[in-house]
Amino acid sequence: GTHPTSAEGSGSTLIVDKAHVGEPLDAIGGLSGGGATSRLLIDYKEPQRSQILDYLFKPNFGASLHLLKVEIGGDSQSTDGTEPSHMHSKDDLDYKRGYEWWLMTEAKKRNPNIKLYGLAWAYPGWVGNGTSSPFSYPNLTADYISKWLQGAKSVYGLDVDYIGIWNERSSDATYVKTLRRTLDDAGFKHTQIVAKDGGADICNTLAKDKSYADAVSVIGLHYPSDFSDYSQCYALNKPLWASEESSSYDDLNGAACWARVITSHWALSRMTASIMWNLVGAYYHGTNWYASSMMTAVQPWSGHYWVSPVVWATAHVTQFTRPGWLYLNDSYGSGSLPNGGYYATLVDPNSSDFTITVVKIDHDHAPCTRPALPPFDVHAETVTFKLAPSMGGSSVPALAVWYSNFQNETQGIFKRLSDVHVGTDGTFSVHVPVGAMYTISTIRDGPQKGSHGPPPPSAPSFPLPYADAFDEVAESQEGKYLADQIGAFEVHADAQGNKVLRQMVPELPIGWSDHGSNGPVTVIGMREWQDVFVQVKVRLSSNITAHDPAACVAARVDQMWDRGIVFCVYASGNYTLSIGGPKQSNGQPADVVSQGQLPTPIHRDHWHTISITCVNSSASGMFDSGFAFRDVAVPALDTGFAAIGTNGWFAVEYDALSISEAG
């Protein structure tokens, strides 16, 4: 890179000519899940909850997304938690679980044209029928996915446009063909299959198997590099998508990354959709990939949220285009800028409207989380566009101009500048500094930088003391603020009509990242907590046939309770105090620091109260009104969430959770 920085203004003229249309834009979208990334959003109070949804989905307001991709819950850990399956077992069916149905409904309320896309990370164990693969019994898995689409349609009136295979895992020809047939037979002909939400190797596979390729409508790549050769994919003649992208921070850097890829993916690689992981950061600080989101909403108790510049980078494209608009081909409205950066033009096939986006981000700000980019230089320049007669030529009206600088926000973020006038020769020029994103469009009315005013002030600390008996929680939902990490803890009325929290997953799921480390667990609070008292009522039903089921209460746990101060009571009448939760393999904790008999008998089908108190390097545990252990030495330096859990896949019940500061 030896471009002199003074070489401005002399650049060549870029032709924009709709005689050379390419592929339709499919979507700029956001991804909820993969996993549990939206968990805390549903616990926000109004009006903040609706405001956040407006910033994401309302047309001409914020990110105004074209597409919402959601996780099809699979009962196992999928990055920031576990999302519940609609079928924990073969005979189970419940469409009231989780928050993705709700989120899709809210998105559609705001934008009836928003596209929907479902994808599984994990699968409930039963679809594997004793194997650990979702493809061993293709009919089971295809029926399971079909049931999800039926719930969307019959319960929520949602038509799902796209359905995936198995996130970042293998695909399978027989399964995909079976899925296509099953969906056609069930009335979901319009639901298109995306394969395979992973690497571009799928293109080679499909090239060799015509009937497999015929079942697939869209090629979905993850974090595709702009500098790879996708010729195998183009040869398939199917839309090529960045079906997961970004994982970058909810700040200017994340916005710069995203601004770049939503323009370069077409300009360099002919990709027609980009979907950001993740949609909304509503998962606790201290879980994986914190704040890698389009916007952030992690304080349901205060109502505070953060509308990040990533929202406005998205608005630069979404507010000025619609799915189905046509990209212009390389050198006729799309391509690379002379001094670095990209531009892409979309035209409305049904009118004379068009939108050009221009982006110039330097190497230090360009990388999304993956892959790394080769070195490159960019320099400020003045770019001249020339509209061909096909675009309306000299009769084109003044064009609206919107500007952001994601490397220097003092220049503005999604700010309307004065219109640009097209000369009699069809040309106009814009100055493009480093960090710039421009939208230049015939759409003059409608787009806006929407605002609901300042949100309530930030209050990062989870409010203590905290208590919940789950009576206000809707049937089948997670307990308020509880974030399931493995297994599904749902609120259900018991035989007495009392609402309790019950672990609902009956066997080890076909996991995504977890394949059987620790027992089911749900966490709450702050990873930063140290000295706390956590108490809960527990009940071990006589229906549980496992050898020695346990109910556990814990403090200072990490995301998957690999560490933490964990007190478990067992049906046998024993207890353990351990550093980390019980193992799924044998139901026992690995690092036991105290164990013995409970001070009083434990009874099946009866409620017992258990608590743990941690102060500095000392822990005490109570069972009903007696101490199980008192002032036992534990590691002082650990901090972590409060948690409740169990040692296997059965329906342990919990009620009346309370947490307060100790010490």
Ligand code: 147
């Ligand atoms: C993706 C997952 O699909 C998401 O659920 C989330 O975990 C996201 C976080 O960045 O990552 O999975 C990937 C894991 C590894 C790679 C790419 C995506 N990789 O190594 O290229």
